[in-house]
Amino acid sequence: xxxxxxxxxxxxxxxxxxxxxxxxxxxxxxxxxxxxxxxxxxxxxxxxxxxxxxxxxxxxxxxxxxxxxxxxxxxxxxxxxxxxxxxxxxxxxxxxxxxxxxxxxxxxxxxxxxxxxxxxxxxxxxxxxxxxxxxxxxxxxxxxxxxxxxxxxxxxxxxxxxxxxxxxxxxxxxxxxxxxxxxxxxxxxxxxxxxxxxxxxxxxxxxxxxxxxxxxxxxxxxxxxxxxxxxxxxxxxxxxxxxxxxxxxxxxxxxxxxxxxxxxxxxxxxxxxxxxxxxxxxxxxxxxxxxxxxxxxxxxxxxxxxxxxxxxxxxxxxxxxxxxxxxxxxxxxxxxxxxxxxxxxxxxxxxxxxxxxxxxxxxxxxxxxxxxxxxxxxxxxxxxxxxxxxxxxxxxxxxxxxxxxxxxxxxxxxxxxxxxxxxxxxxxxxxxxxxxxxxxxxxxxxxxxxxxxxxxxxxxxxxxxxxxxxxxxxxxxxxxxxxxxxxxxxxxxxxxxxxxxxxxxxxxxxxxxxxxxxxxxxxxxxxxxxxxxxxxxxxxxxxxxxxxxxxxxxxxxxxxxxxxxxxxxxxxxxxxxx
Numbered sequence: 001x002x003x004x005x006x007x008x009x010x011x012x013x014x015x016x017x018x019x020x021x022x023x024x025x026x027x028x029x030x031x032x033x034x035x036x037x038x039x040x041x042x043x044x045x046x047x048x049x050x051x052x053x054x055x056x057x058x059x060x061x062x063x064x065x066x067x068x069x070x071x072x073x074x075x076x077x078x079x080x081x082x083x084x085x086x087x088x089x090x091x092x093x094x095x096x097x098x099x100x101x102x103x104x105x106x107x108x109x110x111x112x113x114x115x116x117x118x119x120x121x122x123x124x125x126x127x128x129x130x131x132x133x134x135x136x137x138x139x140x141x142x143x144x145x146x147x148x149x150x151x152x153x154x155x156x157x158x159x160x161x162x163x164x165x166x167x168x169x170x171x172x173x174x175x176x177x178x179x180x181x182x183x184x185x186x187x188x189x190x191x192x193x194x195x196x197x198x199x200x201x202x203x204x205x206x207x208x209x210x211x212x213x214x215x216x217x218x219x220x221x222x223x224x225x226x227x228x229x230x231x232x233x234x235x236x237x238x239x240x241x242x243x244x245x246x247x248x249x250x251x252x253x254x255x256x257x258x259x260x261x262x263x264x265x266x267x268x269x270x271x272x273x274x275x276x277x278x279x280x281x282x283x284x285x286x287x288x289x290x291x292x293x294x295x296x297x298x299x300x301x302x303x304x305x306x307x308x309x310x311x312x313x314x315x316x317x318x319x320x321x322x323x324x325x326x327x328x329x330x331x332x333x334x335x336x337x338x339x340x341x342x343x344x345x346x347x348x349x350x351x352x353x354x355x356x357x358x359x360x361x362x363x364x365x366x367x368x369x370x371x372x373x374x375x376x377x378x379x380x381x382x383x384x385x386x387x388x389x390x391x392x393x394x395x396x397x398x399x400x401x402x403x404x405x406x407x408x409x410x411x412x413x414x415x416x417x418x419x420x421x422x423x424x425x426x427x428x429x430x431x432x433x434x435x436x437x438x439x440x441x442x443x444x445x446x447x448x449x450x451x452x453x454x455x456x457x458x459x460x461x462x463x464x465x466x467x468x469x470x471x472x473x474x475x476x477x478x479x480x481x482x483x484x485x486x487x488x489x490x491x492x493x494x495x496x497x498x499x500x501x502x503x504x505x506x507x508x509x510x511x512x513x514x515x516x517x518x519x520x521x522x523x524x525x526x527x528x529x530x531x532x533x534x535x536x537x538x539x540x541x542x543x544x545x546x547x548x549x550x551x552x553x554x555x556x557x558x559x560x561x562x563x564x565x566x567x568x569x570x571x572x573x574x575x576x577x578x
Contacts, residue, residue, distance in 0.1 A: 067424070067432035073385045074399060074418045074438050076480075081422065081435030081509030085492060088138045089501040093124040094445025099484040099496045100157035100164060101522070105195035106130040106138065107164060108496055112447060113151040113171050121146040122447075127155065127166065128502075129196060135492055135504045141196055149175045150183040156216040156525055160538040161226060162192025163201075163247050169210040176208045182557075184210045186228060188247040192544060201547065202556040204242055204250040207563040209235055213280040216244075216525040217287050219308070224539040227253055227307065229290065231278045235566070238278040241307055241316070248550040250558055254307050254316040258294055282336045285527035290318065291344065293335040298327030299346060299366070301374030324375020326366050333361065333402065336523060339530065340408045342368045343428045344376050347401040347413065353459075354451040357470045358392035360400035363413070365428040382431040384418045393471040397478025398452040403485040405523035407530070409511040410434055412493060414482035416452070420495055422509055434509040441479040445499050452498075453477045485523040491516040 072078060090096060090108060097111040108128040114121055129142035146152065147168055154167035170176060170183040184206040189198035212231045219225035225245040232238045237257035242250050258278050276297020281290045287308030292300050300320055307316035326332075326346075333349035348361030362383040366376030385391065386399035397417030404413040411423045419438035423431050454473035484496035493505045493515070507515045514530070515521075521528040529536060550556070560566075 066430060069380065069382050069431050071382065071384045071418075071421055071423075071433035072436050074395065076438060077440035078419065078436050078438040080433075080437075081507065081512075082420065082437040082493075083506045083508055084437075084503065085506055086132070086134075086136045086138045086504040087501065088130060088140060089443065090128050090130075090140055091124050092443050092445055092501075093122075094447040094499050095125075095449065096128075096496050096498055096501060097151075097153050097483060098155045099487055099494055099502070100155040101132075101487045101489050101494050101520075102157035102159040102164070102191055102195050104131055104133040105157070105191065106132050106494055106502060107144075107155055107157060108502055109152045109155050109166075110146055111151060111153065111449065111498060112146070114146075114148050117149060117175075119148075121148055127152050129198070130502060131196060132494075132504065138502060138504060144189075144198060147181065147183060150185075154211075154214055154524075156214070156228075156522075157191065157195075158216070158218065158226075158525070158537075159191075159195070159520075160536045161218065161224065161247075162190060162539055162544070163226075163244070164189040164191050164195075164198050165214075165216060165228060165244065167211055167214050167230070169212070178207075178563075182206075184208065186211075186214070186230065186242060186244075186250065188244060188250060190247070190547070192539070200555040201248045201551055202250055202558060204558045204560070206560045207566055209560060209562060209566045213524075215281055215283055217283040217308075218525065218527065218537050219287065220285070220527060220537055223537050224543050227283075227287070229281055229283060231280055233277045233279060233295075239281070239318075240560075240562075241318075246547070246550070248547045248556050250556075252315070252561060253310070254318065256302065256318045258292075258297065279332070280334055282334075282523070283526055284337070289321070291335045291337060293332040293346070295331045295333075296327075297332075298325045299332050299335045299344065299376060300325040320374055322371075322373030322375070324369045324371075324373030326376040326378065328364060328378055330361065331356070334404055334523075336404055336406055337368070338365070338406055338408065338411075338425055338428065339528075341425075341428065342370075343379065343425075344368055345404055345406060345411060345425075345428075347404055349400050349402055350398075351400065351451045352396070352398045352454045352473075353470050358454075359389040360387050360398065360416075361402075362387050363401045363404075363411075363423060363431065365425075365431065367428075380427075380429045380431045382423050382433070384415065384421075386418060393454050393473035394475065395478060396453050396473040396475040398481065402483060403523055405486045405488065405521060407511065407514040407518070407521070409514060410507075410509075412486040412488070412507070412515070414484060414486065414495060416481045416483065417478045418482070419480070420482050420486065420493075420503075420505070422507060424510060426511070434511070435507060437503075437505060439480050439497060439500050439503065441500055443500075444479050448477070449481075449498065452481055488515055488518045488521040490519060 095112040098109040100107040125146040127144035150168045157164045166187045182205040186204040214230040228242040237255040239256040241253040243253040276294040279295040288305040290302040310316040334347040344366045346364045365380040369375045399418045402414045422435035457472040459470045481498040486495045519529040
């Protein structure tokens with residue numbers, strides 16, 4: 001997501017804490033960055049090997065037309081092979097972000113953050129708790145209050161484990177000092193007996209280190225064991241693995257870093273330099289592989305066997321499986337293996353006024369290298385008409401691919417202003433659209449994310465020759481931006497729109513039976529349950545007795561072991577936010 005702590009492409013400079021007052025950044029997904037060069041870290045040898053991207057020509061079967069790999073144009077009210085089941089606008093609050101689903105409970109995160117330490121949090125902010133016992137009439141019944149200077153941007157829930165995990169991060173590069181309440185964190189809540197009233201069990205406090213995304217892996221072999229793979233983009237290490245097996249006592253399980261010098265990571269925000277950083281990842285069901293979306297560096301595969309099965313009493317380590325990678329010349333926002341196929345799916349993300357601008361990001365597939373070196377070869381592509389550079393600015397919104405949830409033959413993915421799309425994966429070389437849903441707005445929220453809209457006049461994104469130019473647009477600002485990973489529970493699709501709230505849909509297009517029979521599938525945790533015959537992972541009841549004893553005197557607070565190093569970097573180095 002182009003949403004972390006620094007202004008997307010807007011230059012802001014501060015001399016760290018020496019600048020005294022808090023420096024606000026105006027971006028979401030692009031994180032703050034330090035000019036400090038980190039040395040002596042593990043560098044994945046040979047990862048800079050480039051693979052040529054193979055373009056596969058579309059060959060039509062005899063007597064049949066090849067379906068177009070360009071979907072339907074985005075228009076309000078577009079509904080093709082999706083049926084609306086339920087919707088709540090969450091009080092028309094806007095600035096919604098992630099979603100988590102556990103039984104009758106849906107949790108919707110908050111994209112907003114207060115402008116300064118003195119500004120009160122918004123009255124309708126925080127994580128909305130929605131009762132979906134009747135999916136046709138979802139109703140907000142509670143809230144987890146927001147935290148000042150922080151945004152609740154990533155959440156996961158698991159009914160079998162009985163936990164809700166919330167990631168918060170601060171858009172202020174100097175917004176935290178020792179003794180402050182956590183603003184960059186993982187918070188773990190107990191939802192096993194009453195999901196409508198989450199109870200805080202613990203906080204893993206990252207101090208000044210702002211996380212970005214996280215993936216939740218659940219260990220089938222050891223029910224109750226779970227690892228959160230947390231990415232930190234330009235920080236080093238840019239991946240921390242937090243063991244949530246004891247949700248009242250989260251602990252560091254391991255770390256990894258791409259090995260790109262931090263100054264080069266910084267440059268990656270200014271042009272498509274290929275330097276990269278760990279943006280996000282997905283983890284295989286058995287936990288032994290992580291598929292790395294390393295932004296402009298591309299895609300590669302990490303061996304996480306020693307995290308899935310660490311030696312007794314030891315901290316796990318990770319390493320690339322080989323020298324393979326895929327760099328298709330644009331950012332890799334998400335990388336996920338298509339279930340049951342030796343094929344990867346990649347999304348690229350760009351905003352109208354952030355990142356590399358228009359043309360917006362598209363969807364790609366890639367064949368996994370047969371030699372096992374962890375790379376892939378470009379296979380198919382899918383886009384919308386609005387992804388055509390010639391049409392930039394004709395519609396004033398962000399029409400970019402974002403978060404995918406995958407089945408064997410169909411991908412469900414959010415596409416910002418392009419709504420929710422279903423893309424046919426039966427032949428990954430020849431992608432085409434199976435379904436589309438673009439809401440018709442009945443209101444415009446007061447709070448909007450300005451980065452989703454073009455400037456009124458054409459604007460150069462930065463000083464470098466490779467910087468994008470944001471075309472000007474006088475078209476009305478588009479209302480509606482599907483953002484979250486779609487979550488499938490008992491055949492229904494739950495997805496969040498930044499502006500318009502929570503939507504519950506049923507998919508009726510090709511391969512609909514794959515979705516209809518799924519008890520629980522989401523794109524940011526594993527393993528998923530594609531059929532009822534797949535057993536649910538459930539925490540043993542005895543563990544809850546232990547957890548209750550641990551939290552008898554209140555929730556635990558665990559401080560990141562990187563606090564000292566991060567504080568030193570903040571205090572002694574300037575920041576350049578692009």
